[in-house]
Amino acid sequence: MTTAKTTTAETAVEQAEFDRLIESDSRVEPRDWMPEAYRKTLIRQISQHAHSEIIGMQPEGNWITRAPSLKRKAILMAKVQDEAGHGLYLYSAAQTLGIDRETMFEQLITGAAKYSSIFNYTTPTWADMGSIGWLVDGAAICNQVPLCRASYGPYGRAMTRICKEESFHQRQGFEILLELMRGTPAQRAMAQESVNRWYAPALMMFGPPDDDSPNSKQSMAWNIKRFSNDDLRQRFIDMLVPQAEVLGVTLPDPELKWNEARGHYDFGPLNWDEFYEVLAGRGQANAQRVAKRKKAHDDGAWVREAARAYADARMEERLAS
């Protein structure tokens, strides 16, 4: 990336040190010099990830009050709360790059920052709690495990913590579906119908095919991203098929079959027009998700203001004494 700064001798030394860190697969820490483009890429990616955690609370939060058993209610509450926690670590990681939470929140509300489009799909049935865990969190794990080794230290460390909890989330989603598939005909139908809706959107979570993914190459060069979108998608499908067999659900892709020569499952084309439609704001719930986040924030403004005023007054008292 060429900027006016990179022409100075001092910056050239810093750039060389940064390049050495990346080349030796070492960690870049907040106080280290880093190219502006690297910083911007990380802010974009980490804040999007944080926003995804926070917006992602909504489709599941939708079922906390209706969870069909107390055990499921407890697990769901814990899970949604974990997501708030993940959002908090990630916002903190982004803050180390020089952006504050209020700015990131504004970017979310105004649409300047994106979040994972998957959360613009709705959750009309309880089985969707299973599908989100199994498919959506499953895809997220495939994406996120390599991020534990991301070159930026605070991001990698946040991801290590998040991935531990995500694998629990995926397991509970699988268990919800397993319980449904072992249940009544109505429960089995509910599970299959939900898997039919979530399967393709989950595969699209890895992003567009490599040829259409403009940011991937640079992110891989910087050791932020470790595997390409298509590689991760393939890895996910290979993992999913045997699990679907255990569940007894059908994955809605007639072209899905084992390819001995490749050592992978072949799969049919995905509807990328739908992906871009949802990305452009025309998903089932784009407006609703952002509006709800904004409402919670606006309704709580007086609470945060009171907490600030109280903290300021205590600080003044301490300074005066």
Added chain:
Amino acid sequence: MNHSNHVKSTAITAESIADSSVVASDAVARYALGLGDDALVLAHRLGEWITNAPELEEDVALGNIGLDLLGHARSLLTYAGTAWDRSEDDLAYFRDESEFRSRQLFELPNGDFAQTIARQLVSSTYFVELYRALSLSRDATLAAIAAKAFKEVSYHLDHSTQWLQRLGLGTEYSRERMQSGLTVVWPFVAELFSADPAADALDAVGFDGIAVGVESLRPAFDALVPRLIVAAGLTVPELPAARGGGRVGIHSEALGPMLAEMQVLARAHPGATW
């Protein structure tokens, strides 16, 4: 009553009670049912805050408090159910409003954040005193549930006390909201410390020392809560007590819609497991 099979107090959960051979007597079960309903109804209300809280830290905090209460509810309802061969879910999802034995304070709608904090302040103080006393119960299972719960509700009281301070002493507007929240919940304080027919029934059949006479907890509440309110620059409301009746199945209009939502899916699939 069999006290020899009691579950280990260190890790008591709904599952460990269900897996043990403990069976509550009918009288103990009726008492546990009321306590379980209190915790369940409040846990559900706190769950309604998740994704709606004023800051993410509070989505986490209110969610955590709700989860703790749900844990208490599950243990208490599981224990109650041992007397009647009913599971925690049978009791939570397949009883109607008039069969719920929760005190009315817990079903009050969340209102704004200050109203929730007011309800939490009163609830947490009550739970701290209740579980402190109940941890000495002659019934080993109730004592174990209470001992675990006591530690948790002590943190809940700390959370609500801190917010009472922040809102009472924060801005003029937050002070008004906090005062207004206290006004909403205050009429329901008296019911918390009024007689529990299930507890009285235990004493009547010679099971004294098992239940807590909540009337005896009022002085501790009065020694703490008004002082906290005044220290936060607020006024202790002087309002007549609501009529109460939760322990005999009389509820405010808020409980019915709450249960309708909570029970809708379970009731659409009777006999299903999840």
